[in-house]
Amino acid sequence: MDSRTITPLPTSITSRLAPEVLCIVLSNFDKSGRQHLVSFSLVCKSWLPLCRRILFAEIEYSKDFARFLASSPHATETITPHIRKAVLRGDNIAYEAKREILNSISRLSHLTSLLIKNLGLNVIMDCLSIPPKATPSEILSVTRLQCLNLWWIHCSSFILFAEFLDSFSLLQELSLDSVSWDAMVDITTNDGSLPDAPLKTSSLKKLCLSFCHNRMLFNWLLYGIISDCSISRRDSLFRRSFCSLTSLSFPDILPQDADIVGVILATAGETLEYLEIGILLHDFDGLPDLLTLAQNTLLKAITVNQITLFQFPRHEEPSETSSAYNWIPKLPLTARHGSVNTISFKFWISAEDQLDVFPWQALNASLAKLCISKLQFHISGVGLERDTVVAWFRMRLALDLAEIAIEYNIAL
Numbered sequence: 001m002d003s004r005t006i007t008p009l010p011t012s013i014t015s016r017l018a019p020e021v022l023c024i025v026l027s028n029f030d031k032s033g034r035q036h037l038v039s040f041s042l043v044c045k046s047w048l049p050l051c052r053r054i055l056f057a058e059i060e061y062s063k064d065f066a067r068f069l070a071s072s073p074h075a076t077e078t079i080t081p082h083i084r085k086a087v088l089r090g091d092n093i094a095y096e097a098k099r100e101i102l103n104s105i106s107r108l109s110h111l112t113s114l115l116i117k118n119l120g121l122n123v124i125m126d127c128l129s130i131p132p133k134a135t136p137s138e139i140l141s142v143t144r145l146q147c148l149n150l151w152w153i154h155c156s157s158f159i160l161f162a163e164f165l166d167s168f169s170l171l172q173e174l175s176l177d178s179v180s181w182d183a184m185v186d187i188t189t190n191d192g193s194l195p196d197a198p199l200k201t202s203s204l205k206k207l208c209l210s211f212c213h214n215r216m217l218f219n220w221l222l223y224g225i226i227s228d229c230s231i232s233r234r235d236s237l238f239r240r241s242f243c244s245l246t247s248l249s250f251p252d253i254l255p256q257d258a259d260i261v262g263v264i265l266a267t268a269g270e271t272l273e274y275l276e277i278g279i280l281l282h283d284f285d286g287l288p289d290l291l292t293l294a295q296n297t298l299l300k301a302i303t304v305n306q307i308t309l310f311q312f313p314r315h316e317e318p319s320e321t322s323s324a325y326n327w328i329p330k331l332p333l334t335a336r337h338g339s340v341n342t343i344s345f346k347f348w349i350s351a352e353d354q355l356d357v358f359p360w361q362a363l364n365a366s367l368a369k370l371c372i373s374k375l376q377f378h379i380s381g382v383g384l385e386r387d388t389v390v391a392w393f394r395m396r397l398a399l400d401l402a403e404i405a406i407e408y409n410i411a412l
Contacts, residue, residue, distance in 0.1 A: 052078065058085040063097040066104035084112050085147075090119030102127035113147035113173075121155030121181075125164050147173040155181045162220050172244070175208040176217070199224050199240040208249035208276075218260045222267065230259070242268055249276040251305040258290040265296060272296040278305025278346070279327070287327040293335035301342040302335075304328050309347065309354040310381065323359045329366035337371070344376035351382075352392045364398035375404050380411045 056079050059065065069075050086105050090098055098119060105111065106128055116124060128143075145168050155161045158181045165174070202221070209217055219225045223237050231237070245268040253261055258279065265272070275296070279287065293299055307325060332340055349355060367375070382389050390408045397406070 053082045056082040058087070059083050060087045060089070061101050061105060063093065063100060066101045069104055080108055081110050083108050084110060085114070086111060087115045087117075088119070089117045091117070095123070098123055099127055112145060113149075114145055115149040115151070116153065117151045119153060121153055121161060121164065124153075125160065128164075143167050144170055146170060149173075149175040149177075150179055151175075151177040153179045155179075157181055158216055158220075158226055162226060170203060172203055173206040174204060175206075175249075176210070176212050177208075178211045180213070199238055201241045201243055203244060204242060205244045206247040206249075207245065208247075210249070210251055214250065214253060215257050215260065218257070218264060222260070222263060230256075234263070239263075239267060243271065245271055247274040248272060249274075249303075251276055251278040253277065253279050255279060255281045255287065258287055262290045262292065265291065265293065269295050270297045272299055274301045274303075275299060276303040276305060277331075278307075280306055281324055288330045291327070291331060291334075293331065297336045297339060299335050299339050301344070302332055302340055303344040303346065304331070305346045307345055307347045307358065309357050310350045323357055325357070326359050326362065329359055329362040332370055332372075333366055340370060341372050342374040342376070343367075343370075343372055344378065346378040346380075348381045349379065355392055355396060358396075360396040367404070368398065368400065372404060374407065376407045376409065378409045378411075382410070386410050 069080060086108065088098075088101055088105065093101070102124065105114065148165075148168060148171055153176075155164075161179070161181055165171075207221075213228060215230070216226070216228045219227050219231060222239055223231065223234065224240065225231060225237075248264065248268060250261060261277070265275070275293070277291075281287075293302075307328070328345075332343060377393055379389055379393075386408070389410055393408065
């Protein structure tokens, strides 16, 4: 669309459009190009606030944008109320510029979602944490965040990291990817003792942990304990309640952490609707006993990650009976019958014969007992035509699965 061809519409017409209808129309144009929204904002004055709300709902922060907001009272009044999500990429940004950007983000009055990449936690805490003895008017808006995503973040100690997360009392979605810290400590809390009172109920609805020290995070989330060890006599400890948890994503769990993942699943209980899980292992016979979905009665979808079938060097001939992935067909069977309707698998392979490592016979038997409607295969690592790769999988799936919708997503 060319802005030079736009003719303003009479107010008598534009004012009759329902806001919901106008929002749908303008949102569709936002998907095809934001320059259209800039043009539409000139058509009618009554459209301007809605166009701003769509244009500035998600902002990738830069030093220039932060300075623009700081230098323009008009921008502060007309733009910042519409910013719901802010993205900050810390790589290739000077230290002072990072502080400037974070200070600007902390003043966003309606911010609900924040994504920060490649940044040290110390500078984040300096700019976003609540100062001691803060009055209600001094409490930063970021503490009211509902969604926090931290990717490639490093901090000096886990205690500081836990204190930082504790400041977000209304958090509903937490995603941690490649978050690390230096100091490791034995069982303790901030005051040096085990919790002696019930922990505050978590408001989390979605939790995603990827490439982190999962045991440390699980101990803190469940028991308020800072430790990288397996907790003995944990049944006698106070456990945090998760009354709203609907989605869990743990794509890279170590075998020795499977026990506490089982505790997380049991704690989530009947509210859990989606689970992504991947185990980094070669063989672990006790896994099916540690992971059960019996208490997740409303579970609708399962994604199994980390099915990495190419191994080098290969020490023995592939065999389904000795497969390290025998736990996968057993996991869905532990869920309430009829609850799960979608199962997805993420495979990494480079040749067809590697598929012989996977327990297809057991999977077919498992799927025959389940009432799923959709089966998805996400396949990576194969540089061949899609039809060829799909044929490999179809040969191994039972023919009586024809009633299930099967999707193949192949990353060439």
